[in-house]
Amino acid sequence: AGDSAEVIKIGVIASLTGEVAVYGNAVAEAVKLYVEQFNEAGGIGGKKIKIIEYDDKGNATEAVNAYNRLVSSDNVVAIIGPVISTPTLSVAELSAADNVPMITGTATHPDVTKYGKNYFRACFEDPFQGGAITRFAADYLKAKSGAIIYNTSDAYSTGLKDSITATANEIGFTITATEGYAKGDVDFKAQLTNIIQTNPDVIFIPEYYQSAYLICKQARELGFTGTFLGVDGTDGILEMEGVDPSIVEGMYFANHFAADSTDPDVVKFVEDYNKKYGKNPNALAALGYDAAMILINAIKTVIENGGEGFALTNSAEHRQLIIDALRATELDCVTGNIKFDENNNPIKECVIIQIRDGANHFVANY
Amino acid sequence: MKPTRLIDKTWFRYIINTIAVLLAFGLLVLLTGPTGEGGLLNKYMSQIFIPMGINIILAVSLNLTAGFLGQLPLGHAGFMSVGAYAAALFSIHTDFPKAISFPLSLIVGGIVAAIFGILIGLPALRLKGDYLAIITLGFGEIIRVIILNIPKITGGAYGLKGIPKDTTVISTFVCVVITLFLIHALIKSRHGRAIISIREDEIASEASGIPTTYYKVTTFSFSAFFAGIAGGLYAHFIGVLDPAEFGFMRSVEILVMVVLGGMGSIIGSVVAAGALTVLPEVLRGFSEYRMVVYSLLLIVVMVFKPSGLFGRYDFSLCGAASDIAKAIKKLTHRNKLGIHEEAGK
Amino acid sequence: MNNGETLLNVRNLGINFAGLQALDDFNVQVAPEEIVGLIGPNGAGKTTVFNLLTNVYTPTKGSIDIEGNDTRGKSTHGVAQAGIARTFQNIRLFKNMTVIDNVKVALNNNLRCSMFETLLRLPTYWKEEREAEERALELLDVLNLRAHAYDLAGSLPYGAQRRLEIVRAIATNPKVLLLDEPAAGMNPSETAELMSNIRKIRDRFHVAIILIEHDMNLVMGVCERIIVLNYGLIIATGSPEEIRKNPTVIEAYLGQQRGE
Amino acid sequence: MATLLSVKDMNVYYGVIHAVKGVSFDVEEGEIVTLIGANGAGKSTILKTISGMLRSKTGSIAFDGKDISNIEPYKLLGMGIAHVPEGRCIFQRLTVEENLEMGGYISKPAEVAAAIENVYNLFPRLKERRRQIAGTLSGGEQQMLAIGRAMMTKPRLIMMDEPSMGLAPILVQQIFQFIKELNASGTTILLVEQNAHMALRIANRGYVLETGRIVLEGKASELLTNESVKKAYLGG
Amino acid sequence: MTFLYQILNGIQIGAIYALVALGYSMVYGIVKLINFAHGDIIMLGSYAVWYFMTRLNMPWWLATIATIIFCSIVGIIIEKLAYKPLRNSARISLLITAIGVSLFLQNTVQLIFTANPKMFVTFIPSGGFSIGNRSISYTTLITIAISAAIMVALTLLVSKTKIGKAMRAVSEDNRTAQLMGINVDNTISFTFALGSGLAAVAAVLYVCSYSQIAPTMGSMLGLKAFVAAVLGGIGSIPGAMLGGLLIGVAESLTKGYISSQLADAVLFGILIIVLLVKPTGFFGRGDREKV
Ligand SMILES: Nc1ncnc2c1ncn2[C@@H]1O[C@H](COP(=O)(O)OP(=O)(O)OP(=O)(O)O)[C@@H](O)[C@H]1O
Numbered sequence A: 001a002g003d004s005a006e007v008i009k010i011g012v013i014a015s016l017t018g019e020v021a022v023y024g025n026a027v028a029e030a031v032k033l034y035v036e037q038f039n040e041a042g043g044i045g046g047k048k049i050k051i052i053e054y055d056d057k058g059n060a061t062e063a064v065n066a067y068n069r070l071v072s073s074d075n076v077v078a079i080i081g082p083v084i085s086t087p088t089l090s091v092a093e094l095s096a097a098d099n100v101p102m103i104t105g106t107a108t109h110p111d112v113t114k115y116g117k118n119y120f121r122a123c124f125e126d127p128f129q130g131g132a133i134t135r136f137a138a139d140y141l142k143a144k145s146g147a148i149i150y151n152t153s154d155a156y157s158t159g160l161k162d163s164i165t166a167t168a169n170e171i172g173f174t175i176t177a178t179e180g181y182a183k184g185d186v187d188f189k190a191q192l193t194n195i196i197q198t199n200p201d202v203i204f205i206p207e208y209y210q211s212a213y214l215i216c217k218q219a220r221e222l223g224f225t226g227t228f229l230g231v232d233g234t235d236g237i238l239e240m241e242g243v244d245p246s247i248v249e250g251m252y253f254a255n256h257f258a259a260d261s262t263d264p265d266v267v268k269f270v271e272d273y274n275k276k277y278g279k280n281p282n283a284l285a286a287l288g289y290d291a292a293m294i295l296i297n298a299i300k301t302v303i304e305n306g307g308e309g310f311a312l313t314n315s316a317e318h319r320q321l322i323i324d325a326l327r328a329t330e331l332d333c334v335t336g337n338i339k340f341d342e343n344n345n346p347i348k349e350c351v352i353i354q355i356r357d358g359a360n361h362f363v364a365n366y
Numbered sequence B: 001m002k003p004t005r006l007i008d009k010t011w012f013r014y015i016i017n018t019i020a021v022l023l024a025f026g027l028l029v030l031l032t033g034p035t036g037e038g039g040l041l042n043k044y045m046s047q048i049f050i051p052m053g054i055n056i057i058l059a060v061s062l063n064l065t066a067g068f069l070g071q072l073p074l075g076h077a078g079f080m081s082v083g084a085y086a087a088a089l090f091s092i093h094t095d096f097p098k099a100i101s102f103p104l105s106l107i108v109g110g111i112v113a114a115i116f117g118i119l120i121g122l123p124a125l126r127l128k129g130d131y132l133a134i135i136t137l138g139f140g141e142i143i144r145v146i147i148l149n150i151p152k153i154t155g156g157a158y159g160l161k162g163i164p165k166d167t168t169v170i171s172t173f174v175c176v177v178i179t180l181f182l183i184h185a186l187i188k189s190r191h192g193r194a195i196i197s198i199r200e201d202e203i204a205s206e207a208s209g210i211p212t213t214y215y216k217v218t219t220f221s222f223s224a225f226f227a228g229i230a231g232g233l234y235a236h237f238i239g240v241l242d243p244a245e246f247g248f249m250r251s252v253e254i255l256v257m258v259v260l261g262g263m264g265s266i267i268g269s270v271v272a273a274g275a276l277t278v279l280p281e282v283l284r285g286f287s288e289y290r291m292v293v294y295s296l297l298l299i300v301v302m303v304f305k306p307s308g309l310f311g312r313y314d315f316s317l318c319g320a321a322s323d324i325a326k327a328i329k330k331l332t333h334r335n336k337l338g339i340h341e342e343a344g345k
Numbered sequence C: 001m002n003n004g005e006t007l008l009n010v011r012n013l014g015i016n017f018a019g020l021q022a023l024d025d026f027n028v029q030v031a032p033e034e035i036v037g038l039i040g041p042n043g044a045g046k047t048t049v050f051n052l053l054t055n056v057y058t059p060t061k062g063s064i065d066i067e068g069n070d071t072r073g074k075s076t077h078g079v080a081q082a083g084i085a086r087t088f089q090n091i092r093l094f095k096n097m098t099v100i101d102n103v104k105v106a107l108n109n110n111l112r113c114s115m116f117e118t119l120l121r122l123p124t125y126w127k128e129e130r131e132a133e134e135r136a137l138e139l140l141d142v143l144n145l146r147a148h149a150y151d152l153a154g155s156l157p158y159g160a161q162r163r164l165e166i167v168r169a170i171a172t173n174p175k176v177l178l179l180d181e182p183a184a185g186m187n188p189s190e191t192a193e194l195m196s197n198i199r200k201i202r203d204r205f206h207v208a209i210i211l212i213e214h215d216m217n218l219v220m221g222v223c224e225r226i227i228v229l230n231y232g233l234i235i236a237t238g239s240p241e242e243i244r245k246n247p248t249v250i251e252a253y254l255g256q257q258r259g260e
Numbered sequence D: 001m002a003t004l005l006s007v008k009d010m011n012v013y014y015g016v017i018h019a020v021k022g023v024s025f026d027v028e029e030g031e032i033v034t035l036i037g038a039n040g041a042g043k044s045t046i047l048k049t050i051s052g053m054l055r056s057k058t059g060s061i062a063f064d065g066k067d068i069s070n071i072e073p074y075k076l077l078g079m080g081i082a083h084v085p086e087g088r089c090i091f092q093r094l095t096v097e098e099n100l101e102m103g104g105y106i107s108k109p110a111e112v113a114a115a116i117e118n119v120y121n122l123f124p125r126l127k128e129r130r131r132q133i134a135g136t137l138s139g140g141e142q143q144m145l146a147i148g149r150a151m152m153t154k155p156r157l158i159m160m161d162e163p164s165m166g167l168a169p170i171l172v173q174q175i176f177q178f179i180k181e182l183n184a185s186g187t188t189i190l191l192v193e194q195n196a197h198m199a200l201r202i203a204n205r206g207y208v209l210e211t212g213r214i215v216l217e218g219k220a221s222e223l224l225t226n227e228s229v230k231k232a233y234l235g236g
Numbered sequence E: 001m002t003f004l005y006q007i008l009n010g011i012q013i014g015a016i017y018a019l020v021a022l023g024y025s026m027v028y029g030i031v032k033l034i035n036f037a038h039g040d041i042i043m044l045g046s047y048a049v050w051y052f053m054t055r056l057n058m059p060w061w062l063a064t065i066a067t068i069i070f071c072s073i074v075g076i077i078i079e080k081l082a083y084k085p086l087r088n089s090a091r092i093s094l095l096i097t098a099i100g101v102s103l104f105l106q107n108t109v110q111l112i113f114t115a116n117p118k119m120f121v122t123f124i125p126s127g128g129f130s131i132g133n134r135s136i137s138y139t140t141l142i143t144i145a146i147s148a149a150i151m152v153a154l155t156l157l158v159s160k161t162k163i164g165k166a167m168r169a170v171s172e173d174n175r176t177a178q179l180m181g182i183n184v185d186n187t188i189s190f191t192f193a194l195g196s197g198l199a200a201v202a203a204v205l206y207v208c209s210y211s212q213i214a215p216t217m218g219s220m221l222g223l224k225a226f227v228a229a230v231l232g233g234i235g236s237i238p239g240a241m242l243g244g245l246l247i248g249v250a251e252s253l254t255k256g257y258i259s260s261q262l263a264d265a266v267l268f269g270i271l272i273i274v275l276l277v278k279p280t281g282f283f284g285r286g287d288r289e290k291v
């Protein structure tokens, strides 16, 4: 029974405007999709989930302000987000002190979950996928050498560069050149000229898809014929309006899920997302969806375990209950079956996807 | 004639101002609680005072060069970042007790920024106007790129983490008060007059015996010093430093506060910095339209009040009090006249 | 002081602007408390002399010394500190500062309060500020500007602005005062007043004055000696009477006098 | 003679400062009319209002019978009114010759060269300095340039604001001589001067301005001998 | 050979910088405004040409013309609404307004088209002119040719035509220009239209080279082009051209031989050194005050 008008408030912090708005919007849209579906299906014993969403512009100060507002003014019971690593790190430390249940879908920086036991994430960490794609290059593609081009002003890109380099050293794979560029650059020809000079078999592009596409395009223009290897940020490259698929034909990238998977959960998600937003979901959307799913299911568990007349609040006690429920998560999600390790990171594999004939195709689990 | 003031004794004005500061302090403690929690306001509202204070320090210190010295620097965020990293590194790598380490780290941040101010000011201040703007913009970007590329020290793009979160509303307030006092003390002195005379006419200033280069560089490093303090506060507030935070847009944001408040008006900078910190928070509910509204507001204010909200108005408590007294007198006086007129009809 | 005779000694001064020899072979010795007039057609190089004396431009040749101190290599403010003060042909006041602050800026040289004392508002600061205020008011009194002391300099009437420029120059405590067309834009009665003021300043502050002016009544009235420049060269020097009658000067500068 | 310029009831404000208070006067075709008065009397303000840079609150300004009260400033030169502003206002960074060319902006290219030669004949000094950047000219040279520039289009009315300011005595005489010649060749002149003596000597008529009002008007020769004018503006 | 390639790379981006710098210089020359919104006009132009071609299915030439007209009109509107009221205020107020306009354009476009970048398919034939086993693409050749042609045309316009003369007069002193019979409002509007039209041309060439359109694309491009304009001597037409190419080549060589990470720092370092040695840039005219 209970009061059917009662709602449970969850906060969302995402970069909705600014330079990284694309990622934030993908996550926010997916979260909304899940919450809508969940509420339509009846919520938790009639109680609906309400999300309060704030923009952080991808900026640490804004994220801290948004966090404070959600916790102190809006009295949310838990928070999803932020989306990219820098704001997430500054919120992580604050929230650890308050012990607020937090889950980010997408912040891949290793330290995010290290400040306290309250922070969870739906994605794997950077070192993991960096290692995976490097091993894939050596084992599966039998490549001998590779070069890296990365964004020096971005923690995500730099982190992946480091893990690729480390794995390469470990397995004896040759890195012929490592070149950097700055945020906002659109001309990579100088760096690519240097890279091509060293004749690598593959080029690692640990970067989001917008720049990755430009890099591939210019590398081809400069006569590079080898293979491009990307990361989860590459996902979405084919969804850009007016993209020329031939440029990225044959590219491999590590990802959280394969949209062409026949797994019924994935099929349904892709379909629903498509219906609501008129486009295919990318990995960020899938992770946002999963984050929402994991958190809401934990809340559901808490309420159901609370028994008749239980009213969820944002008290310290209830926060701990949600955190405990989160830790016990075992759920079939879009990006795979999720269970958390002792550091609140999901234990899951990454998938390798190849772009063939203008579409993503699942290649292997790694 | 010398403007008559309600209270003409300097020492008395100082007592009044001290009392006002103490009252403000008391109010702040009441609102936010002694530790930033447990006051009348919730934590979110209390915490806003910190970025507000940081922005006030940044705006007022930039006003020193932009408003009083009359130069146009576009790299203030660069000094802020230098101060932030210096203070943070100091805190991370020393283990004094917090009560010593935090204030000391702020001073270290300020001094390192001031040294950069001198290093950059010496060559840059040979140029004027837009050229100075561009060259300081360039220095700001260089600082940022260098911070990004010495990851061993600064953490590079990963950001610098593990900075103790020592900044509180109270410590911010103390820094704001000290900054305002020192900058006010500087402006209202022979040095301040020399600085303003450079803005008014550099050649005449030289001809009156003012060593303009010395004063320009000094002002520049002063301004950088306070930006460094603000950086230190920021570092210990947010806990993580990301070089991207200190880009060109940050410098522009600070400049906007100064210009909006009025170049050469300290109270203007304080009010504008306060308002522009709160405004985006008020607009948080409309995140999509937030920046559009913000930019429109900027244009509209400039078009209708190009000298900024306060022009060059300088605020003093006693001055304001006597202004109000005068206004009341005038009002009552006019009333009498009004009655008189009616009677005459 | 070297035997009390020559205060300012300018030898062989010259400057060249991208091929244009604006001034050449300019020599002058000025005694303490002397009033020297500098006249000549427009573009003769008069203002240029002032710019060279104050090191606003660097001379291509020649030397300037004041009380035996060579000013070469000094900055403009260094020259001001050494004792040469000036006014400008086109008024250059600190328009948005009060009249008294304009004067206080020029007093800066004689104030000693360090940055430290200032910022901490030590008693020395208060004492010095009080003294500066009094001194500035005294100086303003000399040219009847005290009533305007707390107005913005830019709001003063034109004549008062010219006077303020002179007060500001005196405030640097100079030994030589350079006045560039102080009577420009003044009507005859204002000019007459200025004439008496110039003498007053010389007597009261014991300065030597070099005066550029196109108003012959003023020049002939106050100057003890006049130097005439044309095309950057001195074409005549002498007493006002001598100059008035000098045919070269009449031809180049004065023109045929109206039969008055 | 026809009335060329007619100003009626001009009132101009700078914010709250009432600078010109109900001034009316006429300039006949072919005349030299001078406005004299102390500093700040409002002389320059009147000229600026005629040329459209300031607006009068009341009254009207007519040129050659046409109302020009609300005309945009740039159209005046085409109608035949040139204004030599106070403080010279030459184009500082252009050369002397380029300044003159600008003066001929509205005339046909073919006429410009001849007009420049004409100016050079009047002011040989400018010819010597033709390639110099105008901002580095001496004060007097700049004044010559400003006058020369206004003559580039052969206007019907030239308004001059203190043309003798800062000029050497010989040049002052030359300039007044030149104004007379200019007038003799058919150009009407409205002259604002501090140097009342010289101005009244060449003018046909004069108006004496005090704090924004015309306090005296009449034939120039009469004003020259008027006691109060003598006392206030002629120095004795 | 690599060296030659790096030079070619530099020329390619430099030609675009040059074109953008020309627009900056024109506007700066006349209103002494660092028009921070100039980069965003390029962004607007990129969206416009993309919209005209993909949504309205215009042929490329018509889309280009429409874009130029569109940008010119936007330029005039911005000038009339945001800059004109401030013509006689302090320069810094104008600068802040320009920043406001820049933010406004970026965020409005983002509201309409989202932050997700659009891809533009170039209409300039691929391939190019071979040098070694590299080639200069036709796009680059066309960009250089157009920049050079525009530079010549602008130089002629400013020095030979009536409107050019008016532009110079207004840039010196707009009050006095009125007394010369020059319509200042029209002249300034014309300059903005011209500058924005140049931005439109730059936008079209830019999207042909780099194919990606995003709301924030104008900022960095604008900044670098501005640096180029200052380096060449702001207000100077050949200066803008030279500055653009120089910045492009310097950037490319730095990335190629010094450090790709520090490229921006080196770029600004060059600017600083040049300004310190020659404070008005290569071709800038100093305006030393006469005392
Ligand atoms: N910075 C400069 N660059 C080039 N030429 C200059 C510069 N300064 C002055 N001149 C030239 O030097 C000559 C002398 O100028 P100066 O200003 O000294 O004249 P002046 O005697 O003061 O004349 P006036 O009485 O008209 O003020 C002039 O021909 C002037 O054009």
Ligand SMILES: Nc1ncnc2c1ncn2[C@@H]1O[C@H](COP(=O)(O)OP(=O)(O)OP(=O)(O)O)[C@@H](O)[C@H]1O
Pocket: C158, C185, D014, D017, D019, D037, D038, D039, D040, D041, D042, D043, D044, D045, D046, D086, D194
């Ligand atoms: N821009 C302005 N703002 C405010 N007041 C002004 C402005 N310009 C002039 N005034 C005031 O208007 C009045 C008339 O000034 P105007 O310049 O017309 O005088 P003038 O007779 O030409 O004097 P001068 O002989 O000094 O040139 C003066 O009191 C002056 O202070």
Ligand SMILES: [Mg+2]
Pocket: C046, C047, C048, C089, D138, D139
């Ligand atoms: Mg002179």
Ligand SMILES: [Mg+2]
Pocket: D043, D044, D045, D086, D161
């Ligand atoms: Mg006047």
